[in-house]
Amino acid sequence: MLVLNSGSSSLKFGLFGAPEGAGLNDLSLRYRGHFAGLGSHARLTLVDGRGQRQEYAGPRTPLGRIAAELDHDAALSRLLAWIEAHPELAELTAIGHRIVHGGSEFCAPLRLDTAVLAKLEALVPLAPLHQSYGLAPVRALEEMRPRLPQVACFDTAFHATQPAVAQTFPLPRRYTASGMRRYGFHGLSYDYINRMLPRWVGSVPGRTVVAHLGNGASLCAIRDGESVASTMGFTALEGLMMGTRSGSLDPGLVLHLILQQGLTAERVQHLLYKESGLLGVSGISSDMRELLESSAPQAAEAIELFVYRVVREIGSLAAALGGLDHLVFTAGIGERAAPVRAAVVEGCRWLGATLDPHANAAHAASIAGADSGIGVWVIPTDEERMIAWHTARNLAG
Numbered sequence: 001m002l003v004l005n006s007g008s009s010s011l012k013f014g015l016f017g018a019p020e021g022a023g024l025n026d027l028s029l030r031y032r033g034h035f036a037g038l039g040s041h042a043r044l045t046l047v048d049g050r051g052q053r054q055e056y057a058g059p060r061t062p063l064g065r066i067a068a069e070l071d072h073d074a075a076l077s078r079l080l081a082w083i084e085a086h087p088e089l090a091e092l093t094a095i096g097h098r099i100v101h102g103g104s105e106f107c108a109p110l111r112l113d114t115a116v117l118a119k120l121e122a123l124v125p126l127a128p129l130h131q132s133y134g135l136a137p138v139r140a141l142e143e144m145r146p147r148l149p150q151v152a153c154f155d156t157a158f159h160a161t162q163p164a165v166a167q168t169f170p171l172p173r174r175y176t177a178s179g180m181r182r183y184g185f186h187g188l189s190y191d192y193i194n195r196m197l198p199r200w201v202g203s204v205p206g207r208t209v210v211a212h213l214g215n216g217a218s219l220c221a222i223r224d225g226e227s228v229a230s231t232m233g234f235t236a237l238e239g240l241m242m243g244t245r246s247g248s249l250d251p252g253l254v255l256h257l258i259l260q261q262g263l264t265a266e267r268v269q270h271l272l273y274k275e276s277g278l279l280g281v282s283g284i285s286s287d288m289r290e291l292l293e294s295s296a297p298q299a300a301e302a303i304e305l306f307v308y309r310v311v312r313e314i315g316s317l318a319a320a321l322g323g324l325d326h327l328v329f330t331a332g333i334g335e336r337a338a339p340v341r342a343a344v345v346e347g348c349r350w351l352g353a354t355l356d357p358h359a360n361a362a363h364a365a366s367i368a369g370a371d372s373g374i375g376v377w378v379i380p381t382d383e384e385r386m387i388a389w390h391t392a393r394n395l396a397g
Contacts, residue, residue, distance in 0.1 A: 001027075001388040002083070004076075005098040006133045011035040011075050014384035015089060018392040024195055027388050030089060035075040042070040072133075073140050080144060094149040096391030097138060098188060098383065100130035100236070102154030104179055109157070109390040112138055112150040120152065126179070127235065129273060151391040158187030158194075161226040166320070169234070182233035186212045190220045190227065192386040193330055193379055200365060201375060207321040209314055212381065213340070214331035215243035215286065219310070221317035229320040231313050237272060241309045243286035246276035278302045288333045288340065307340060311347030324351050326375040335380050338363065345376055 005012040012035075017028035029049040036043050046054045070078075083089045097112075101123045110116065117138060124131045138150055159182075167182045169175070189212050198204050208222045217240040221229040231239030231248075241247040249272070257263045263271070279286035282302035284294055291299040318324040327348065329341050338360050345355040345367075352373025360367040360378075368376035 001391050002079075002092055002095045003098075003384045003387045003391070004095060004137050005384065005387075006072060006137050008129065008133050009036070009038050009040065011038065011072055011079075011137070012384070013079060014388065015083070016385065016388040018093075018388060020396065022389075022392060024192075024385065024389045027385055027392075029385070032384065033079075035070070035079075038075055039071050042075070044075075072136060076137055076140055077144065092148065094151060094391050094395050095141060096151045096153055096387040097134060098155065098387055099134045099152045100155045100185065101127040101183065102152075102156045103183075104181075106152070106154055107157050107160035109151055109153045109394050111394060112152050116152070126183075128269075130236065149395060151394045153188060153387045153390045155185045155187045156183040158191045159184030159220075159227045159230055162228055162230070166229045180234060182230070184218075184220070184227065184230035185232045185236045186216070186218050186220070186230075187227070188383040188386045189330060189381040190222065192381050192383065193328055194222055194225055196379055197326070197328065197377070200377060200379070201326065205326050205375075207318075207324050208326040208328060209317045209321070209324060210328045210330060211310060211314070211334050211344070212331045213240075213310070213329065213334035213337075216245070217242045217247075217310075217331070217333070219313050219317055221321050223321055229317055231317075240313060241281075241306050242277045243288075244274050244277045244279045246272045246280070247309060278306060281305055288337050292337065292339060303340065303343075307343040307347065310344050314344070314348055314351070318351055324374050326377065327351075327353060328377045328379055330379055330381040335378060336363065341367065341378070 001016045001018045003014040003016065012033070014032045015030040017030060019026065031046060031048055033044060033046040036045070048054055083092060099120060103123045103126065105119065117135065120131070120135055141148065141150060162184065169180060169182065171180060190210055193210050197208065204225045206224060210220045210222060212218050212220070216236060218230060218232045219240065220227055233239070237245055237247070239247050254268060257268050258265065277286060278288065278291060282291055282298045284296060284299055285291060291303055314327070329335065333340055341360055342355055342357065345353050353376055354369035354372040355376065356367055356369045363378055365378060366375070367378055368374070
């Protein structure tokens, strides 16, 4: 199985061996890679299933030298040629795609065809900075490998179980009927964590908040294995402060920027998606690692605001759950930024959370203190593995 996750200037991929009937943990990762900076300063990172970085510019690898003019289609073409040049990889059976938005209709992975693709392209206005990039490789592969099955896996699907009251905006009903509701995102990550957590706690946990903290950040409340609330809503802009995204704002502030400050809608969109969040508050970087290493007071202020927003939203989701049994950290910041985890747990003492500082510093799976009233976990997410598993199950019927 080849898994693709396409962004505006990137193409992430994973290659998995998927024996018939394989469970999620039975899939064998062969390679994982990332084309970054496509169209400008393109570069490729490639690691094997053991996490060892691979040299990819040798004579046996059609991936060749990566040039600045490399675009998405050219990167995809090189990737397919590289796979087919290796006998142990050449028997490609299907491609699974991360598609950000499934709208109201698509709530489970499904095989892509012309009719489905047309419906997904109609959803581009609901996720203008994500949807078109996820669908572009699908169109390209229709031309490059028309007989190869393609399966769409949706970031919104996991949240389809949320009750109507959690999905509805207080707008006139005609807008709700037209699809303006809370969808939630990062669903493939939450799906994976939801399936992994019982391995640690021994059963399906009752009330869990998962903190997917990365350049894009959100929280999800899960009860008995189902999503009941999330911080992201109609778009992936709502909720937590993120790397370059503002998260939730007073809608009146957006109106003020347009009506009083004279910003165009396009300029506001760029401001909220690309210039805000950690980058905007610190004026230094959108990367939490750089901010943690910085001595600038603006960096500390950005981290403090990030933690404050996370703790506040955990409280909101705990209210939706009627209490809390487990808190899980995942994604780049959640998995690797021990000081951020410590600050969040400290802010959740009122929920009974305490921290084992030594386990936290070691990035252990369980970082709860001995006297903690809830489980506190660090579980690495694997969206590509989740997509590969869903793709294999879809093809099996």
